[in-house]
Amino acid sequence: MTIRQVNTGNLFEDFHLGQKFNHGVPRTLTQADASIYLSLTGQRFALNCSQVLSKECGFKAIPIDNLLVFHIAFGKTVTDISLHAIANLGYAEVKFETPVFAGDTIEVTSEVIGLKQNSNGQSGIVYVHSLATNQAQQTVVSWIRWVMVPTRIKKFFDPKSAIKKIPHYQNSLHAEQLIIPTKTDFAAWRASVSDYQFTINDLNIGDELFHQDGITINAADHMQATHLYQNNARVHFNRHQMQQTNHQTPLVYGGHVISLCRAISYNGLANTIWLVAINSGEHTAPTYADDTIYCYSTILDKQPIEHRHDVGLIRIALTGYKNLLVQPQQINATDSLETLIPNSQIVLKLDYWALMII
Amino acid sequence: MTIRQVNTGNLFEDFHLGQKFNHGVPRTLTQADASIYLSLTGQRFALNCSQVLSKECGFKAIPIDNLLVFHIAFGKTVTDISLHAIANLGYAEVKFETPVFAGDTIEVTSEVIGLKQNSNGQSGIVYVHSLATNQAQQTVVSWIRWVMVPTRIKKFFDPKSAIKKIPHYQNSLHAEQLIIPTKTDFAAWRASVSDYQFTINDLNIGDELFHQDGITINAADHMQATHLYQNNARVHFNRHQMQQTNHQTPLVYGGHVISLCRAISYNGLANTIWLVAINSGEHTAPTYADDTIYCYSTILDKQPIEHRHDVGLIRIALTGYKNLLVQPQQINATDSLETLIPNSQIVLKLDYWALMII
Amino acid sequence: MTIRQVNTGNLFEDFHLGQKFNHGVPRTLTQADASIYLSLTGQRFALNCSQVLSKECGFKAIPIDNLLVFHIAFGKTVTDISLHAIANLGYAEVKFETPVFAGDTIEVTSEVIGLKQNSNGQSGIVYVHSLATNQAQQTVVSWIRWVMVPTRIKKFFDPKSAIKKIPHYQNSLHAEQLIIPTKTDFAAWRASVSDYQFTINDLNIGDELFHQDGITINAADHMQATHLYQNNARVHFNRHQMQQTNHQTPLVYGGHVISLCRAISYNGLANTIWLVAINSGEHTAPTYADDTIYCYSTILDKQPIEHRHDVGLIRIALTGYKNLLVQPQQINATDSLETLIPNSQIVLKLDYWALMII
Known part of the structure; x- marks a missing residue:
C-alpha cells in the first residue's frame, strides 16, 4: 500500500513575496448563518435583526453582520496561510x-506582502493581504494580517542575510478612506429600536463605557462558531491533542472573542450600527472554554461624514478581558476603567471605526 | 476621562402605573430560527416541520412554533422590565x-398594570401587560407577567401607604376567548404524520400521560437558546458571576424548560398541534445546566369549537420535573403520577390550551 | 384518574415479515438545517457550500448534503423500529x-424484510428496508438496516422452530447500480475551490490517506445534531438515565460519527464531491461526549462513468477511531495505517461510493 500524504499547510520556507493564493471552499452566506451567529454570540444590533428596519434604512435586505462576513472570509485563508501558525x-x-x-x-484570495525570519531560526513572520469578493466581483472585505509560522528546518540566523521585508500598513485608516454603504439613510431610525441608548453626540473623545455583561464561553459554543466560520485551524477543535500542549485545552478562535465583545458592547453602543473598518486587532492572551468574557470601550475619535446628518463615524478602542468582576463601587471610585483591569486579564485590544446614529 | 454609565435596567422605583415601554431590537423571524430551535429542543410537532402539511392545513407556509415566538417576544422585554429581576x-x-x-x-411594547411593595422594603412586584405585533400591526401574542424587582433604596414599609395595585387577570382563559387560526382546516390530517397517537376523543378529563423521555440540558444548549431568544438577563450567561451566588451556576431561562417539556410531550400529545394560550406558568424551582428534564400531562378540560369537526380545544396541565427516574412498575402501581413526583423535583407547572386533532 | 400509556415503540414480538410503517413527522429540509449541520460537523465540501458553484455544475441550487438527508430520514424510523434497540x-x-x-x-416508510430470533431468547434481529421520498414522490434515499431489539417475554429458543428469515443484501453495490445526479457537469470545476487536492487520477486502489485533523465531540454538539435529525432514541439525550447503564453517559448517534469522519476526510478527499451510496456501515464501538474522532481512508475501487470525462466513481473504506494520536514519524515508518490503529480504538467502518473530480 501507499500512504498518500495530504496537503498539510505551508511552513515558512513555502512562502515567497508576491505569492498568490486562491483559497478553497467558496461560500454562500445565508440567513441561517446569521441566526446561528446570533445564537452563539447574543448579537442584538437592530440593523442586523429586522428586515423592516434595514429596508427603511436603504438596504435591500438584512445585511449580514460584518464580523460574521470577516470570520468566514478569514477562515478560508487558514489552510494556506496559518494551519501551522504559532x-x-x-x-x-x-x-x-x-x-x-x-x-x-x-x-477569498491572498498575496504574501511581507516576510521576516526570526532570530531563533525556528520561525518567521508572514504578512498577507487578503481580499474577499462576492459573485459580482465586488470587494466585500480586505485586510492585512501577520502570523508567526514555524520553519521546516532550523536555520542558522544571520542578521545580514536574513529575509526581512516588513510591509507598510497604517495604524489607523483615515476617515476619508472609509467606505459608507451607498444609498443608505438612517434618518428614520427610532430611538426605541436600539433601547434609547447613546447617540454619537452623547459621547466625547476619551469617554469610557463599561458594558456590564459577561458571557461564559462553553466548549461547544466556540467550536460550533469556528466550524460555522469553516476555520479549520487545529488548535480549536481537538481537546485530546491540546491536552499535550502548554494550553492543555483548545484555544478559542480570537475572532470569536471579538464577536462576543462586540455583542456585549450593545450595552451602551447599540447605535454603532455598522462596522466600517478594523484599524488593528491584537489577541493579547489566549482564551479557553469556560472563560468569561467582559469588555469596555474607549472613544478614540469622532468624524462627521460629508452631507450626512443621520450618522457619523466613531473610532473606538474595545478592550476585552476575562474572569474579573468589576464592582460598581470600583467604577464610581476611579477616573479610568483602565486602572481596574490588570494587563494579565486582558485578552483583546481592538481598534475600529463604526457608523453611529447622530 | 469620563465614564459614561450605560443604561442598566429599571429598579422598583423606576416603574409607575400606566408607564409604557417600546422595547428595542425589532426582529425578523426566519426559518433558521425555527431550525435552531428544533436542534436545541428536539421539537417534532409535524405542523411546524412540513411545508406540505402546513399548506394542506390552510397555512401559507410553515408557522413558526408559538413558543419560539413567545420566547423571542418575551426576550425583548428583559432590558426594560426584568434585567434586575429577583x-x-x-x-x-x-x-x-x-x-x-x-x-x-x-x-414588542409593555404597559405597567400593577405594582406592589414588599414588606421587607427591599423589593416589589411589577405587573406588565406586553404585546408583540407584526409588520402589519397585527397582535401576534399578548401576555401578562409579574416579576419581583429590587428597590434602589431600602424603604420603611408602611402597609397603610404602601403601593398596592394588583391587576385583575383570569386564572384560565375561557374557550370563547381563544383565537383559532383563520382559514385552517385539518380534515386532511393523516394519522401517520403524528405517529398514530391519541386524538382528542381518546382522552378524558383527568387522564394523565407520562411522556417517557428525559432530556439533559447542557450549558451550551440553554445559553444558545437564550441567545437565540435575545433574552439578555444576566443570570443565564455568566458562570463566573453566578458562582458567587447561592445558585453557583447560571440559571436556565424558564421558557426554555417550557419548550423542552412541550417537545417531550410529543410522546402522547403529538396531535396537540397548535398552542392557543397559556393560562398560567410557574417556575417552581430553578433549573441548571446538567439537569435532566422529564414531564407528564394532566387533561384539565375539553371544549368543542363551533362548526369544526377537525379539531377541538384541550386544556392541559404540563408538569415538568428533574433528575428523577420513574420506573414503569411504579406507574403501573399508582392511580396518579402526581404521587410519584415529590414537589422538590418539580420545576414547571404550565396550564395551557391547545388545538387537538379529533 | 386514568394513566394513558403512550406508544412506547415496538419490541421483537411486534414485528412481522412484510409489515409496513408510515413514519411520522414529515420534514421540509432548509438551508438552515444545512448551516447547522455545517456548524456541528465542520463540513467543507464546496458543492454544498456555494450556490454559484453548484449552479455551474448543473444543480438548480445548493444540494443538501446527502449525509444530512440520510440522518433526517433515518431519524424518522426510530420511533417504530429502534426505540428500544439494543x-x-x-x-x-x-x-x-x-x-x-x-x-x-x-x-419515510419502512418494510420488515427479515427477522431472526437470538438463541438467548431475550432479543432478535429486525431487518428493514426504508425509503425516503420527496413531495414529488421521487425516492430520495433508500437503505437496508438491521437492529437488535429485545423481546417482550423471554422465550425458550428452539433452533428448529425459531424465526429465521435473513434477507439478501449486497456487500457492495455495483457501479452500474449507482445513480449519478442527472444534468450535472463538473467540467468547470476549478482546482482552487477544493484546495488543489487529489483528483481521482492521483489515487490508486490500495492507497491510504491519513486525514490529519481530530475533532472532539462535546455533549451539546452531538445532542444538538441528533435533535436536528429528530432522532429520538433515548440513549442519546438523557445523561441522568444513562449514568445507570454500563455506558454511564449518553451514546453519540453513530451517524453523527460518520458525518464527522466525512467532514475530516475533506483533508485529502476534497474532490469526492458527492456521496452516491453507502455499501456498509458498522459502528464497531460506542462513541461518547469528549471523545476525539480521527479517521483515515483506503481506496477500494475506481470505476469510470460512461460518457463522463469530468467525474468518476471511487469506492472508499473510511475508518474512524478515537483518542489516539498518530505521529508523523509513525506514518513515515509504516506501510499501512491499519497497523497503527488498534482495533480497540476503532469506532467506525464505512464503505462508500462517491463521485470524484477527474
Whole structure:
C-alpha cells in the first residue's frame, strides 16, 4: 500500500513575496448563518435583526453582520496561510467595502506582502493581504494580517542575510478612506429600536463605557462558531491533542472573542450600527472554554461624514478581558476603567471605526 | 476621562402605573430560527416541520412554533422590565392571536398594570401587560407577567401607604376567548404524520400521560437558546458571576424548560398541534445546566369549537420535573403520577390550551 | 384518574415479515438545517457550500448534503423500529437517488424484510428496508438496516422452530447500480475551490490517506445534531438515565460519527464531491461526549462513468477511531495505517461510493 500524504499547510520556507493564493471552499452566506451567529454570540444590533428596519434604512435586505462576513472570509485563508501558525500576531486595515446579503457567495484570495525570519531560526513572520469578493466581483472585505509560522528546518540566523521585508500598513485608516454603504439613510431610525441608548453626540473623545455583561464561553459554543466560520485551524477543535500542549485545552478562535465583545458592547453602543473598518486587532492572551468574557470601550475619535446628518463615524478602542468582576463601587471610585483591569486579564485590544446614529 | 454609565435596567422605583415601554431590537423571524430551535429542543410537532402539511392545513407556509415566538417576544422585554429581576413570578393570559411565518418582523411594547411593595422594603412586584405585533400591526401574542424587582433604596414599609395595585387577570382563559387560526382546516390530517397517537376523543378529563423521555440540558444548549431568544438577563450567561451566588451556576431561562417539556410531550400529545394560550406558568424551582428534564400531562378540560369537526380545544396541565427516574412498575402501581413526583423535583407547572386533532 | 400509556415503540414480538410503517413527522429540509449541520460537523465540501458553484455544475441550487438527508430520514424510523434497540448492527445498500434542495419535504416508510430470533431468547434481529421520498414522490434515499431489539417475554429458543428469515443484501453495490445526479457537469470545476487536492487520477486502489485533523465531540454538539435529525432514541439525550447503564453517559448517534469522519476526510478527499451510496456501515464501538474522532481512508475501487470525462466513481473504506494520536514519524515508518490503529480504538467502518473530480 501507499500512504498518500495530504496537503498539510505551508511552513515558512513555502512562502515567497508576491505569492498568490486562491483559497478553497467558496461560500454562500445565508440567513441561517446569521441566526446561528446570533445564537452563539447574543448579537442584538437592530440593523442586523429586522428586515423592516434595514429596508427603511436603504438596504435591500438584512445585511449580514460584518464580523460574521470577516470570520468566514478569514477562515478560508487558514489552510494556506496559518494551519501551522504559532501565533496570529495582528490585523490591520480591515476594510468593509460592500454589504453582504443572504444569498451572496464569497471567495477569498491572498498575496504574501511581507516576510521576516526570526532570530531563533525556528520561525518567521508572514504578512498577507487578503481580499474577499462576492459573485459580482465586488470587494466585500480586505485586510492585512501577520502570523508567526514555524520553519521546516532550523536555520542558522544571520542578521545580514536574513529575509526581512516588513510591509507598510497604517495604524489607523483615515476617515476619508472609509467606505459608507451607498444609498443608505438612517434618518428614520427610532430611538426605541436600539433601547434609547447613546447617540454619537452623547459621547466625547476619551469617554469610557463599561458594558456590564459577561458571557461564559462553553466548549461547544466556540467550536460550533469556528466550524460555522469553516476555520479549520487545529488548535480549536481537538481537546485530546491540546491536552499535550502548554494550553492543555483548545484555544478559542480570537475572532470569536471579538464577536462576543462586540455583542456585549450593545450595552451602551447599540447605535454603532455598522462596522466600517478594523484599524488593528491584537489577541493579547489566549482564551479557553469556560472563560468569561467582559469588555469596555474607549472613544478614540469622532468624524462627521460629508452631507450626512443621520450618522457619523466613531473610532473606538474595545478592550476585552476575562474572569474579573468589576464592582460598581470600583467604577464610581476611579477616573479610568483602565486602572481596574490588570494587563494579565486582558485578552483583546481592538481598534475600529463604526457608523453611529447622530 | 469620563465614564459614561450605560443604561442598566429599571429598579422598583423606576416603574409607575400606566408607564409604557417600546422595547428595542425589532426582529425578523426566519426559518433558521425555527431550525435552531428544533436542534436545541428536539421539537417534532409535524405542523411546524412540513411545508406540505402546513399548506394542506390552510397555512401559507410553515408557522413558526408559538413558543419560539413567545420566547423571542418575551426576550425583548428583559432590558426594560426584568434585567434586575429577583424572580419571574408568573405569567397569565398568554394569548396567541396571529400565526407568525418566516419573514415576519415583530416588535414588542409593555404597559405597567400593577405594582406592589414588599414588606421587607427591599423589593416589589411589577405587573406588565406586553404585546408583540407584526409588520402589519397585527397582535401576534399578548401576555401578562409579574416579576419581583429590587428597590434602589431600602424603604420603611408602611402597609397603610404602601403601593398596592394588583391587576385583575383570569386564572384560565375561557374557550370563547381563544383565537383559532383563520382559514385552517385539518380534515386532511393523516394519522401517520403524528405517529398514530391519541386524538382528542381518546382522552378524558383527568387522564394523565407520562411522556417517557428525559432530556439533559447542557450549558451550551440553554445559553444558545437564550441567545437565540435575545433574552439578555444576566443570570443565564455568566458562570463566573453566578458562582458567587447561592445558585453557583447560571440559571436556565424558564421558557426554555417550557419548550423542552412541550417537545417531550410529543410522546402522547403529538396531535396537540397548535398552542392557543397559556393560562398560567410557574417556575417552581430553578433549573441548571446538567439537569435532566422529564414531564407528564394532566387533561384539565375539553371544549368543542363551533362548526369544526377537525379539531377541538384541550386544556392541559404540563408538569415538568428533574433528575428523577420513574420506573414503569411504579406507574403501573399508582392511580396518579402526581404521587410519584415529590414537589422538590418539580420545576414547571404550565396550564395551557391547545388545538387537538379529533 | 386514568394513566394513558403512550406508544412506547415496538419490541421483537411486534414485528412481522412484510409489515409496513408510515413514519411520522414529515420534514421540509432548509438551508438552515444545512448551516447547522455545517456548524456541528465542520463540513467543507464546496458543492454544498456555494450556490454559484453548484449552479455551474448543473444543480438548480445548493444540494443538501446527502449525509444530512440520510440522518433526517433515518431519524424518522426510530420511533417504530429502534426505540428500544439494543444495538444498531448495520446498514447496507444505502442509495442516494435524487438530490434534495432546501424546500423539499421528505416522508419515510419502512418494510420488515427479515427477522431472526437470538438463541438467548431475550432479543432478535429486525431487518428493514426504508425509503425516503420527496413531495414529488421521487425516492430520495433508500437503505437496508438491521437492529437488535429485545423481546417482550423471554422465550425458550428452539433452533428448529425459531424465526429465521435473513434477507439478501449486497456487500457492495455495483457501479452500474449507482445513480449519478442527472444534468450535472463538473467540467468547470476549478482546482482552487477544493484546495488543489487529489483528483481521482492521483489515487490508486490500495492507497491510504491519513486525514490529519481530530475533532472532539462535546455533549451539546452531538445532542444538538441528533435533535436536528429528530432522532429520538433515548440513549442519546438523557445523561441522568444513562449514568445507570454500563455506558454511564449518553451514546453519540453513530451517524453523527460518520458525518464527522466525512467532514475530516475533506483533508485529502476534497474532490469526492458527492456521496452516491453507502455499501456498509458498522459502528464497531460506542462513541461518547469528549471523545476525539480521527479517521483515515483506503481506496477500494475506481470505476469510470460512461460518457463522463469530468467525474468518476471511487469506492472508499473510511475508518474512524478515537483518542489516539498518530505521529508523523509513525506514518513515515509504516506501510499501512491499519497497523497503527488498534482495533480497540476503532469506532467506525464505512464503505462508500462517491463521485470524484477527474
